[in-house]
Every structure is written in structure tokens, then in C-alpha cells.
Amino acid sequence: MFTYLKAQASSISASMLDFLITIIGARFFGWWYLAASIAGTVSGGILNFYINRTWVFGATSKNIKWQAVKYIMVWLGNLLLVTLGVYILTHFFHLNYVLSKVLVSLVLGTTYNYIMQKQFIFTR
Numbered sequence: 001m002f003t004y005l006k007a008q009a010s011s012i013s014a015s016m017l018d019f020l021i022t023i024i025g026a027r028f029f030g031w032w033y034l035a036a037s038i039a040g041t042v043s044g045g046i047l048n049f050y051i052n053r054t055w056v057f058g059a060t061s062k063n064i065k066w067q068a069v070k071y072i073m074v075w076l077g078n079l080l081l082v083t084l085g086v087y088i089l090t091h092f093f094h095l096n097y098v099l100s101k102v103l104v105s106l107v108l109g110t111t112y113n114y115i116m117q118k119q120f121i122f123t124r
Contacts, residue, residue, distance in 0.1 A: 007114050013047065014045070021043045023036070037097065041079050042079075045075045057118070059122040085103075
């Protein structure tokens with residue numbers, strides 16, 4: 001349970017960076033909301049990998065290259081799911097892009113991301 005809570009703290013930190021980049025990109029640089037969302041997701045993903053590897057799962061003794069390859073595979077699935085979810089909720093349900101991203105990120109962060117990182121990437 002403690003590992004799960006640490007993973008959620010890591011996810012919140014990464015999400016804060018993700019949303020910051022998304023909002024700055026869309027509001028201040030005028031990027032299309034999906035481009036801003038992708039840039040945010042990339043930034044948050046990099047931070048999340050670092051925190052999870054060092055603090056959450058304590059997996060620094062394992063080969064970082066293999067962990068990075070597995071993380072990228074899982075992360076690409078996450079990127080696709082986040083982008084698709086944000087697009088569907090924003091385009092078809094007319095939700096604000098930030099609210100769409102919050103909803104999709106909450107669902108994926110507590111399910112897909114945690115399970116895949118624990119069972120596939122940072123296994124002990």
C-alpha cells in the first residue's frame with residue numbers, strides 16, 4: 001500500500017508539470033490544445049520515470065536502458081490513451097481541454113500507469 005501511495009505522489013508531481021506545460025502551451029503560446037497536451041504528457045512522463053525509478057520502486061540497481069525502453073513502450077500507450085481521451089471529451093462532449101485532461105489523467109494514473117509500471121517496468 002505504501003508503494004501505491006508513493007506512486008500516486010509521483011503521479012501528482014508529474015501531473016502538475018504536465019498541466020503546467022499544457023496550459024502554458026495552449027494559453028500563452030497559442031498551441032492547439034492537443035499539441036499542448038502532448039508536450040505536457042512528454043514532460044510529465046520524463047519526471048515520472050525519474051521519480052518512480054529512484055524513489056517509488058527503488059529500482060536504480062537495474063539496467064536503466066532496459067527500464068527506459070519498457071517505460072517508453074508503456075508511456076506511448078499512455079500518450080495515445082490520454083490524447084484520444086482528451087480529444088473525445090473535448091471535441092465530442094465539449095468539455096474544456098483542461099477538465100478533459102484531468103479526468104483522463106486521473107483514470108489512467110490510478111489504473112493503467114501504476115499497474116504497468118509496477119508489474120512490467122520496475123519489477124524487483
